[in-house]
Amino acid sequence: xxxxxxxxxxxxxxxxxxxxxxxxxxxxxxxxxxxxxxxxxxxxxxxxxxxxxxxxxxxxxxxxxxxxxxxxxxxxxxxxxxxxxxxxxxxxxxxxxxxxxxxxxxxxxxxxxxxxxxxxxxxxxxxxxxxxxxxxxxxxxxxxxxxxxxxxxxxxxxxxxxxxxxxxxxxxxxxxxxxxxxxxxxxxxxxxxxxxxxxxxxxxxxxxxxxxxxxxxxxxxxxxxxxxxxxxxxxxxxxxxxxxxxxxxxxxxxxxxxxxxxxxxxxxxxxxxxxxxxxxxxxxxxxxxxxxxxxxxxxxxxxxxxxxxxxxxxxxxxxxxxxxxxxxxxxxxxxxxxxxxxxxxxxxxxxxxxxxxxxxxxxxxxxxxxxxxxxxxxxxxxxxxxxxxxxxxxxxxxxxxxxxxxxxxxxxxxxxxxxxxxxxxxxxxxxxxxxxxxxxxxxxxxxx
Amino acid sequence: xxxxxxxxxxxxxxxxxxxxxxxxxxxxxxxxxxxxxxxxxxxxxxxxxxxxxxxxxxxxxxxxxxxxxxxxxxxxxxxxxxxxxxxxxxxxxxxxxxxxxxxxxxxxxxxxxxxxxxxxxxxxxxxxxxxxxxxxxxxxxxxxxxxxxxxxxxxxxxxxxxxxxxxxxxxxxxxxxxxxxxxxxxxxxxxxxxxxxxxxxxxxxxxxxxxxxxxxxxxxxxxxxxxxxxxxxxxxxxxxxxxxxxxxxxxxxxxxxxxxxxxxxxxxxxxxxxxxxxxxxxxxxxxxxxxxxxxxxxxxxxxxxxxxxxxxxxxxxxxxxxxxxxxxxxxxxxxxxxxxxxxxxxxxxxxxxxxxxxxxxxxxxxxxxxxxxxxxxxxxxxxxxxxxxxxxxxxxxxxxxxxxxxxxxxxxxxxxxxxxxxxxxxxxxxxxxxxxxxxxxxxxxxxx
Numbered sequence: 093x094x095x096x097x098x099x100x101x102x103x104x105x106x107x108x109x110x111x112x113x114x115x116x117x118x119x120x121x122x123x124x125x126x127x128x129x130x131x132x133x134x135x136x137x138x139x140x141x142x143x144x145x146x147x148x149x150x151x152x153x154x155x156x157x158x159x160x161x162x163x164x165x166x167x168x169x170x171x172x173x174x175x176x177x178x179x180x181x182x183x184x185x186x187x188x189x190x191x192x193x194x195x196x197x198x199x200x201x202x203x204x205x206x207x208x209x210x211x212x213x214x215x216x217x218x219x220x221x222x223x224x225x226x227x228x229x230x231x232x233x234x235x236x237x238x239x240x241x242x243x244x245x246x247x248x249x250x251x252x253x254x255x256x257x258x259x260x261x262x263x264x265x266x267x268x269x270x271x272x273x274x275x276x277x278x279x280x281x282x283x284x285x286x287x288x289x290x291x292x293x294x295x296x297x298x299x300x301x302x303x304x305x306x307x308x309x310x311x312x313x314x315x316x317x318x319x320x321x322x323x324x325x326x327x328x329x330x331x332x333x334x335x336x337x338x339x340x341x342x343x344x345x346x347x348x349x350x351x352x353x354x355x356x357x358x359x360x361x362x363x364x365x366x367x368x369x370x371x372x373x374x375x376x377x378x379x380x381x382x383x384x385x386x387x388x389x390x391x392x393x394x395x396x397x398x399x400x401x402x403x404x405x406x407x408x409x410x411x412x413x414x415x416x417x418x419x420x421x422x423x424x425x426x427x428x429x430x431x432x433x434x435x436x437x438x439x440x441x442x443x444x445x446x447x448x449x450x451x452x453x454x455x456x457x458x459x460x461x462x463x464x465x466x467x468x469x470x471x472x473x474x475x476x477x478x479x480x481x482x483x484x485x486x487x488x489x490x491x492x493x494x495x496x497x498x499x500x501x502x503x504x505x506x507x508x509x510x511x512x513x514x515x516x517x518x519x520x521x522x523x524x525x526x527x528x529x530x531x532x533x534x535x536x537x538x539x540x
Numbered sequence: 541x542x543x544x545x546x547x548x549x550x551x552x553x554x555x556x557x558x559x560x561x562x563x564x565x566x567x568x569x570x571x572x573x574x575x576x577x578x579x580x581x582x583x584x585x586x587x588x589x590x591x592x593x594x595x596x597x598x599x600x601x602x603x604x605x606x607x608x609x610x611x612x613x614x615x616x617x618x619x620x621x622x623x624x625x626x627x628x629x630x631x632x633x634x635x636x637x638x639x640x641x642x643x644x645x646x647x648x649x650x651x652x653x654x655x656x657x658x659x660x661x662x663x664x665x666x667x668x669x670x671x672x673x674x675x676x677x678x679x680x681x682x683x684x685x686x687x688x689x690x691x692x693x694x695x696x697x698x699x700x701x702x703x704x705x706x707x708x709x710x711x712x713x714x715x716x717x718x719x720x721x722x723x724x725x726x727x728x729x730x731x732x733x734x735x736x737x738x739x740x741x742x743x744x745x746x747x748x749x750x751x752x753x754x755x756x757x758x759x760x761x762x763x764x765x766x767x768x769x770x771x772x773x774x775x776x777x778x779x780x781x782x783x784x785x786x787x788x789x790x791x792x793x794x795x796x797x798x799x800x801x802x803x804x805x806x807x808x809x810x811x812x813x814x815x816x817x818x819x820x821x822x823x824x825x826x827x828x829x830x831x832x833x834x835x836x837x838x839x840x841x842x843x844x845x846x847x848x849x850x851x852x853x854x855x856x857x858x859x860x861x862x863x864x865x866x867x868x869x870x871x872x873x874x875x876x877x878x879x880x881x882x883x884x885x886x887x888x889x890x891x892x893x894x895x896x897x898x899x900x901x902x903x904x905x906x907x908x909x910x911x912x913x914x915x916x917x918x919x920x921x922x923x924x925x926x927x928x929x930x931x932x933x934x935x936x937x938x939x940x941x942x943x944x945x946x947x948x949x950x951x952x953x954x955x956x957x958x959x960x961x962x963x964x965x966x967x968x969x970x971x972x973x974x975x976x977x978x979x980x981x982x983x984x985x986x987x988x
Contacts, residue, residue, distance in 0.1 A: 132694055193942070235697060243684070248580075249680045254750050255764070256976065272973045294673060294677070296580055487665075528703060
């Protein structure tokens with residue numbers, strides 16, 4: 093018999109169906125066994141009664157995570173036995189149960205809260221919890237919404253390389269990769285140069301893929317490999333065009349999550365962001381002055397925000413402006429990369445912005461230098477050698493429109509969207525200084 | 541004035557508009573200058589006449605790849621001046637031209653055929669050719685169609701890690717990455733283990749991202765970094781469910797390309813694949829026997845197809861079965877990875893398949909061993925140590941449905957879809973043994 097997914101069972105009341113899925117929980121009452129069966133679409137309660145002795149006998153051998161096929165009849169539940177949610181009004185009366193795969197005894201009860209290291213040690217199991225599955229369904233929806241919005245705005249997706257040559261920017265936090273011919277390649281920390289090159293080709297582009305930071309600190313918001321959602325856009329007036337686009341993107345994202353992920357948000361106790369038509373905007377200097385005025389903490393003159401500042405500004409934006417988002421603009425030229433455009437109306441400061449969301453920066457963006465000579469000057473001003481950028485510089489040598497873009501970390505966005513405590517909970521298989529799947533330090537055989 | 545994209549000009553005949561784009565070609569007739577201006581949406585001919593002397597004077601200074609904003613009036617062209625395609629019936633009479641960016645003199649004329657090395661040396665420029673832009677628009681559409689089809693089939697996208705720990709399978713062709721704590725990480729050659737783990741979590745999943753092969757050979761179909769489109773699906777009967785799904789996916793893909801990329805195919809002289817309702821299927825042994833019978837070339841007993849075999853079988857399928865696609869199944873157990881399921885009805889051979897498309901293999905897939913003991917046996921049979929797979933093995937220890945999947949190389953698919961001679965022409969920034977953007981060393985040192 094053709095398989096029916098559990099989400100379709102409500103349309104099959106009174107009919108005989110075949111489902112396939114995993115035993116979430118078994119409740120054995122002796123003459124009566126209840127099974128919660130989950131599949132990709134949801135779950136359903138199956139009931140095994142003495143009138144089908146073989147099914148009942150099989151049911152009594154089942155344990156959590158066994159994989160089964162069940163044939164049975166879809167019945168409405170008695171009024172007082174109904175629960176909320178999909179299939180809360182029905183149950184499947186099992187007539188035949190086939191075991192497709194067994195599971196060994198679990199190391200701990202499913203859906204119990206475990207500490208982060210245990211959670212990560214057992215990801216192939218712990219990711220199966222209702223909560224983890226909800227997190228990563230939401231993450232997939234975020235990516236889908238992100239792309240969908242950009243596609244409608246005339247953007248073209250491209251595949252950015254991650255294996256790069258010289259680490260021209262000279263950052264310390266770069267992984268190296270021994271390459272052929274005794275050369276050393278590196279893992280890209282961003283598709284920055286490639287997306288700018290692509291503006292000359294397709295004008296509006298985006299790339300979603302892994303980037304790498306060889307940072308040694310292990311915090312609740314850092315990862316050594318994460319997913320960057322990068323856009324770059326030609327023919328802008330200035331950075332405000334980007335901020336306006338990003339505002340609309342956030343609205344589209346929130347709408348799609350509202351429509352498609354209400355169940356996941358409810359399950360996770362998460363709330364959709366508050367996003368007014370326009371987000372509050374402060375120059376960095378204004379933000380630091382505000383913090384000083386309101387809290388006495390004096391970071392005026394600092395070239396960047398500290399985590400504490402980001403949290404304070406987010407709280408301020410929520411309370412005073414009714415917004416979970418706030419843009420901070422005009423970081424000093426000295427603090428931004430060599431390709432960032434200076435604001436001619438505010439010398440020493442750049443047409444750049446960060447977007448803060450619920451206490452953390454989720455986006456860094458800005459207008460870029462598109463004039464060849466101006467970009468070479470920017471490179472030199474950072475003490476870098478333009479010769480090392482000759483490949484990238486071709487794009488500017490051969491004509492480049494005014495442009496800009498941003499990068500946004502998918503995992504951090506997911507984390508804050510769902511109110512998770514640690515970005516690792518929003519990363520399927522997080523890599524950090526001590527862990528690639530397994531902890532790196534334990535068995536001595538791990539040494540290279 | 542608000543910018544109008546060139547694709548919208550046909551709806552603005554008689555009106556004054558502002559466009560922005562890049563000078564594709566300038567044709568200077570002295571008192572009259574024609575400019576082909578391209579933007580992300582297409583192109584249009586602008587004409588500069590003596591009645592707007594300033595615009596004409598500016599036009600005379602322009603060269604290819606200069607970036608401009610042009611205000612003007614959209615006129616219908618005289619009947620005999622019309623050309624085919626979008627905007628072939630109109631032209632923009634320029635009243636004001638603003639230069640947004642200049643370009644230096646180009647190293648060679650645009651759209652001239654150059655050899656592959658020159659093409660790659662100048663990618664920031666050569667990617668701007670009409671043909672290259674068409675290739676990568678088609679590539680974006682392929683990825684879009686691929687995802688769209690899978691989303692409708694209940695698949696969830698996930699972000700697979702690329703930085704992996706031990707190279708447990710012991711392949712030689714793996715890049716290593718010095719990691720923290722004196723450990724060595726590696727670049728994943730496939731998201732295989734992760735997508736299987738995710739079947740236990742979300743049942744149907746896909747991941748599209750970079751994979752790495754440290755292969756030393758440089759051919760027209762190999763890359764050291766490419767984009768793999770991976771799917772994995774639970775609750776299959778056997779590998780034929782996957783082949784059926786892939787056949788439907790190819791139909792959906794072809795339909796979408798037909799709808800959205802007709803212009804690109806025409807420009808590139810490419811033809812959409814011939815894809816019957818079901819694709820021909822041969823067991824590897826049958827395929828080799830057929831080749832022997834028809835050509836006398838005796839590779840019977842070989843565990844795999846040679847490139848020449850793949851080409852011959854594709855030609856045979858096209859001629860005899862009217863199909864640009866052909867499945868080859870039942871590769872020997874000895875030739876397939878340890879997780880491949882043996883066909884109980886054909887011992888020694890696996891429930892695996894390759895999909896050949898126009899002469900090359902674009903997919904490798906199959907049903908996997910889902911039973912823990914059976915998988916451990918598979919690992920041991922390859923002389924590998926199950927202990928090294930303990931993280932991955934958890935998924936099977938804790939219950940895994942029958943499942944399988946495939947990987948498909950995006951660049952190779954793009955290449956064959958468009959009839960390109962070299963897979964590097966279907967890769968934005970190809971990495972090979974001698975090149976990461978720039979040649980890694982002077983040619984004579986290139987030998988591995």
